[in-house]
Amino acid sequence: MKYSVIVIGDELLIGQVTDTNSGWIAREVSPLGWEASSVKVVADDAGEIKLAMDQAFAVTDVVLMTGGLGPTKDDITKATLCEYFGGEMIYDEVTAQNVLEVVNRRGIKLNEYTRMQAMVPSSCRVIQNEVGTAPFMWFERDGKVAVSMPGVPHEMRTMMQREVIPQLSRRFPDGMHVEHRTLMVSGIIESALAMKLDDFENSLPESLHLAYLPNEGIIRLRLDGRHSDAVVLKNQLDKAVAQLHALLGNLIMCDGDVPLAAILGNELRKQGLTMASAESCTGGNIAHEITRIAGSSEYFTGSVTCYDTKVKINQLGVPQEVVDEYTVVSQPVVEQMVQGVCDLLGCDCSVATSGVAGPGGGTEETPVGTVWMAAKAGNRVVSQVKRFPGDRDRVINRATTEAMLLLLNLLQEE
């Protein structure tokens, strides 16, 4: 089944908020064989919303809408849908009861704005929002369905899983199967990878399609499959993945769309090792990326962010003379940092970073973007220096990725 998404909100169009709802929906419904035809982001404007509805219904039978259902004046989705689908705004007692329960559970008082969340178009069927005050609304016309959902991610996600997806599945049974497979590749640039895979790509069956997603030194290689027969599709994908492994060997870090921090975590768990990080320019981001992975407490001992040089010296044992002779952004400093954090926290492996994330702090010898990184596993220590382009966030993110890759490669060499 194909569906369209309409994301409503001025805050998205002026770039103050980034839409993550449409991506979440896509990932959630993809196993059902549902594909987004397009995502359109529009303003809190009745004309724009109606135009987007017309365009969406012209190409798909299902339109999922998020946003514009808040209690404040800038949110006009409900009134607009009432105009679009007809009927009038009515005060719905069942919805009012639900709003009251949600508000009570949160331990706050019902005020007039929140009370008015129970006003809904008479042309819709309400799906009660069990985790928020904005009702979900289901509209039908000429065999086509539009579902309007709040933009608050956890409300949309919770009720989409509990009610919207099951109800849409029953309403639109679909014969096509869609399946994606992703491989994580490192150590090669995109165009070189594409040349290596030229013959492979040309030999793929009609039902498969290859996509390249390079990001910060890692390429996600994704096979998209679509076929009426789930077994045939699975066999085609299995064969293609096996061919990719034969062609790319150890350029493939792992099967599946797995964050680097989880690949590193799996390797540590496999080898029964613990790790720590000692972070200057990455400022805690390596620890953050690693601890975003559920279960990371099994192998992640902790970290020290040593933003002030005295922390490098006092806690991580970097000698003052080394700092004086080589500066803090240097090979001897990061090599002592990986040693020092292992000694301090009592663990087997570590990574360290020291660099200039910018925009200030650069010198002719050590320009903005320069980052020294080290990794330690057992008695082996490796280090490297890179100069990353881009702004502060980008330097921090690249250094985070490259430092984790450095340790991963060291662990896999064993």
Added chain:
Amino acid sequence: MKYSVIVIGDELLIGQVTDTNSGWIAREVSPLGWEASSVKVVADDAGEIKLAMDQAFAVTDVVLMTGGLGPTKDDITKATLCEYFGGEMIYDEVTAQNVLEVVNRRGIKLNEYTRMQAMVPSSCRVIQNEVGTAPFMWFERDGKVAVSMPGVPHEMRTMMQREVIPQLSRRFPDGMHVEHRTLMVSGIIESALAMKLDDFENSLPESLHLAYLPNEGIIRLRLDGRHSDAVVLKNQLDKAVAQLHALLGNLIMCDGDVPLAAILGNELRKQGLTMASAESCTGGNIAHEITRIAGSSEYFTGSVTCYDTKVKINQLGVPQEVVDEYTVVSQPVVEQMVQGVCDLLGCDCSVATSGVAGPGGGTEETPVGTVWMAAKAGNRVVSQVKRFPGDRDRVINRATTEAMLLLLNLLQEE
């Protein structure tokens, strides 16, 4: 001037990548008075791209497109635009020279895929990409302009600033002025804030509009202004902002769209204090958020992520008996953590977190989402416990925000 954005890429529609380009563009061109009419995300599919072009040209004279310009087979934007605007694909020598220079600067070899980046539609004018191999393309038809740009954020951003924005400004001089003002509000829920501002909102002039953007315990209150006279607009906004300050008092944390970490940093700088973090369940994210702010090394000493309990005990001085009696997710533990990290790193203030981010690890007494937080400023220590809804990322982000707010409020009480 109104413009439309078309974002091209299967990876966006299946939710593997989130579009951040359209938001960046909006923020960048907003001071020029340019407003996005809509953003449409479409597949790497010729039919979808052409349909989006037709729809965009129907409402705006300018269409900005990103994505689908990579060297690999899945990228078809160039060929599609050649069909749409006419002409044929030609090998452009100037572009070829630019591609060669970019590749040489990166120290990599030119391969056949990269060489073919110099193939462009004869109907376009190329804007040379000084930081990448995919050419920017400017198309004109019936007084309307489409600019196709690569999806790689730093390439798009660099050349948009250097060439695309200046060239569009000259091509479409525009008389309207647009200005936004944002105030950061905390300590009140959205609907209560809306009630407080009811009369204020109703009294706003036609040219001003108020929007509420709640996120993780903080509400950004944004005034959008649009007027032909820049001075009149500025005066209207100044007056409205002053009224908001009079109405909301110290619910307003600061003027401007400033991240909480920067508000906290400014307060520390103003008071001449330094800080550290001691993080268990937030795993380094507080340190990361604080160090994302340029210049944070002036007040941020460092942090200890104490994922393993032994780090809490050995480095932060939490007594084993306290852990045994109260468990690690408890008030005495976080209160010792803020003290311990100040002692260890030698700084004036600190925050600490200990909680259950989930999905595992919860108990009946301490369910998933429970987080104890403490803040220390001088001799004063405060602590609180919250139970956050949502998944692991959300618990980590909420705890990060609430811990920083705890310290900020403590500092502002003085």
